[in-house]
Amino acid sequence: MQMMERTPTMQRYSVLFLLTFGMMLPFAGYGLLADQIIVSGGRNYEDVTITGATYEQVQFKLPGVSTSQKVDADKVERLVFSRESSSLARGRGAFENGDWETAANSFKSATSMGDALKKSSAMYMHGLSLLRWGDSDATKYKEAVSALETYLNEFEGKKDFYVPHARMAISEAHRKSGNYSEAESALSSLASGNMGRRWVVGARLGKAQSLLAQENWGSCREEFSSVSNDSNASTDQICQAWIGYASAQQGQKQWKQAADTVRQQILETRNKDVLGxxxxxxxxxxxxxxxxxxxxxxxxxxxxxxxxxxxxxxxxxxxxxxxxxxxxxxxxxxxxxxxxxxxxxxxxxxxxxxxxxxxxxxx
Structure with a gap:
């Protein structure tokens, strides 16, 4: 079914207005009275207290309940904490709005505050902010790798929740710097399966992205297709795989097929998680x-x-x-x-x- 669109004249002015004046999204973390566990393909856990978070499981308590419950970390996309320091909250707000410099500086300030859960979050987000900043200033990729490795040195042995995320981010920074062997090396611990099935998929996705960057169209399409159809893949991994697949089709000058891929799998899908x-x-x-x-x-x-x-x-x-x-x-x-x-x-x-x-x- 073809997507309904307004005429070019009708859309031109509304799109240009938004582009000119920008878009600001409110950060959901401000003013929270309880923690949140954001999951993929299911209902989020709200109004909880997170008591522990590793890449194996996230533990939490419900209001008025003394015993802890847990959720498989493979299903968790991110953690949102209440009562964060002002630096951590400011960093998250800046990150949501694409202000990478403010985000990086705020998260760096927050790394010396709060308990271990909040410190690990601040350290990881500091590195991730530098990585996103690198998309507009390539010199930041090296800083991102350094910051993320500092985080891993402190928290990898503790199986912290963000460890596999940091491994993926380091691989991305190396890949975008043209260091493809280092990019794949950063994923080796994920490929081993020690951090869960989702991250085995993540390692394959990272490999596919490196192949794409090197214009190895056929091989990367095979890897992307494998990831997109893997039941262990998260929504974000599936989306990245389909985008990568379409990008490879464009590399092969299969323009119509690439457009069909993103329309069917991303833009016109009925999957509400993908649409989100x-x-x-x-x-x-x-x-x-x-x-x-x-x-x-x-x-x-x-x-x-x-x-x-x-x-x-x-x-x-x-x-x-x-x-x-x-x-x-x-x-x-x-x-x-x-x-x-x-x-x-x-x-x-x-x-x-x-x-x-x-x-x-x-x-």
Missing amino acids: NTAARAHGWLVWGRSTEEQAGGDAGELQWAMIRYLRAAVMASTGNGEVLAEALYRAKELAKKQGDTDRAESLTQRLKQVAPDSRWNK
């Missing part, structure tokens, strides 16, 4: 936009649809995915030049310089 993955949807719009442009053949109407899809990607990525945001703005800018729309091209150029001054897409 804003980062995946932003990337999906970017893939669809590029496929539309490549197939347009100079058709003005199709090029206008490509522009709309690029701008949709930019709007959705403006609060958390710097690399997709930068690429979407770059491709929209170049398309505006092709269309002879110099005012829009200049506006997009300035926006790109503002949000991603050090990005490889700022050219």
Whole structure:
């Protein structure tokens, strides 16, 4: 079933308004009176007190109940704590809004505060903020690796909840720096199965992403397909796998097939968990936009649809995915030049310089 869309003229102004004035998402953690355990494919645990968190299980207590309960860590996406320090809360708010510098600095300040659960969260998020910052300033990738390794040195032996997440993040930082052997090496402990089935899938996903970065289209498609159909994969892993698969199709110049992949698996799916993955949807719009442009053949109407899809990607990525945001703005800018729309091209150029001054897409 084809997605219903408004006409290019109707959408142009609403999308540009959002792109110009930005989007601010409230951070759900402010003012919490209890902890939360956010899970994939099920009901979240709210109004609880988290008493322990390893990569094997998360322990918690319900109000008025003295005994602890537990949930398999493979099902847990993230932990949200109540009564956090102001630095930790400020860091989470900045992270949600894509302000990586403020997030990194705030999380770093929070690493010396709170109990072990909050300290480990702050240390991991400090490294993750630097990694996301690296998408617009590649010099931050090295700092991200250093920060995440510092976290692992203190918490890996304790089986802390964020250990496998940190391993994936280190691999990503190495991959984006072009250090592919180090990227795969960072995943070896996940591939062993010692941290759970979900992270065996994570190691395969990381391998596929390294193959994609090296333009090994056939092999990476096989790996991505395997991950996307694995019952142990989380929603986020499935989304990343489908985006990777579509990106490989584009690498092989299979433009229509790539667009079909993201539409069917990400943008038009009935899976509410996938639809709730804003980062995946932003990337999906970017893939669809590029496929539309490549197939347009100079058709003005199709090029206008490509522009709309690029701008949709930019709007959705403006609060958390710097690399997709930068690429979407770059491709929209170049398309505006092709269309002879110099005012829009200049506006997009300035926006790109503002949000991603050090990005490889700022050219």
